[in-house]
Amino acid sequence: MTDLKAVLFDVDDTLLDWSGFRDDWMMLESQHLQHVVDFLRAEFNGVFTYGVEAYTAEFRNRTIAAWTAARGTMVAPNVGRVLHESAVALGCPAERLDAAHLLTHYHWRKIPGTTLFPEVHEVMKALIDAGIKVGLVTNAYQPMSLRDIELEGFGILHYFPECRVSAADVGYLKPHPAIFEHALKKTGTTPEQTVFVGDDPEADIIGAQRMGMKAVLRYTTRREHDYSGVKADGAVNTLTELLPKLDAWYPGWR
Numbered sequence: 001m002t003d004l005k006a007v008l009f010d011v012d013d014t015l016l017d018w019s020g021f022r023d024d025w026m027m028l029e030s031q032h033l034q035h036v037v038d039f040l041r042a043e044f045n046g047v048f049t050y051g052v053e054a055y056t057a058e059f060r061n062r063t064i065a066a067w068t069a070a071r072g073t074m075v076a077p078n079v080g081r082v083l084h085e086s087a088v089a090l091g092c093p094a095e096r097l098d099a100a101h102l103l104t105h106y107h108w109r110k111i112p113g114t115t116l117f118p119e120v121h122e123v124m125k126a127l128i129d130a131g132i133k134v135g136l137v138t139n140a141y142q143p144m145s146l147r148d149i150e151l152e153g154f155g156i157l158h159y160f161p162e163c164r165v166s167a168a169d170v171g172y173l174k175p176h177p178a179i180f181e182h183a184l185k186k187t188g189t190t191p192e193q194t195v196f197v198g199d200d201p202e203a204d205i206i207g208a209q210r211m212g213m214k215a216v217l218r219y220t221t222r223r224e225h226d227y228s229g230v231k232a233d234g235a236v237n238t239l240t241e242l243l244p245k246l247d248a249w250y251p252g253w254r
């Protein structure tokens with residue numbers, strides 16, 4: 001009988017509720033890009049003379065290209081890289097720019113309209129109290145250092161001290177094995193000791209199951225997922241329903 005040692009969670013639509021997000025993503029992004037453009041114009045005075053429209057157009061084309069390529073390759077897009085490439089394409093000297101620095105000027109913040117699912121605190125506490133490690137694995141375009149700002153804002157960052165994994169940092173998107181392997185290295189657990197919870201049938205469920213983990217589907221009403229051909233080990237409408245499933249699979253874990 002294997003013991004339960006860790007539970008890994010997807011972030012968006014699994015821990016964070018996006019159903020209240022009403023803003024125009026492009027407009028929100030333009031606000032962040034404006035800060036980057038302000039920085040570039042000051043730093044490369046006379047060399048970089050573009051406005052936010054030109055930079056945004058460059059950024060969007062490169063973002064779309066990165067996500068389109070990712071569908072075939074599973075190579076994760078990275079907003080820092082796109083910020084850098086866009087600046088270089090508009091004449092900034094590559095050697096005097098680094099992605100990390102550009103990201104600080106991107107001023108990432110909690111996204112208006114997103115909220116924490118109400119049961120998250122209770123479920124994380126139940127797991128942690130029982131000595132189970134909890135971790136995060138997201139297909140984010142943002143490095144984890146940016147997503148951490150959101151997690152901190154929701155008061156949940158401290159639950160995941162060891163394992164917070166963003167595809168942008170690892171270089172591969174779920175369902176690619178590399179991102180799951182990276183997370184398991186951080187928890188120090190085997191797939192048999194680890195349960196994965198997420199809302200995306202392919203990225204989360206098929207990806208985790210291929211690694212040998214049990215995978216629990218969190219139903220979401222926000223996105224239209226195709227569930228055909230996917231057999232999750234369990235399915236829940238709220239994370240609270242996860243705990244009895246763990247009781248059945250790992251008797252005595254709590």
Ligand SMILES: [Mg+2]
Pocket residue numbers: 010011012013014198199200
């Ligand atoms: Mg998700």
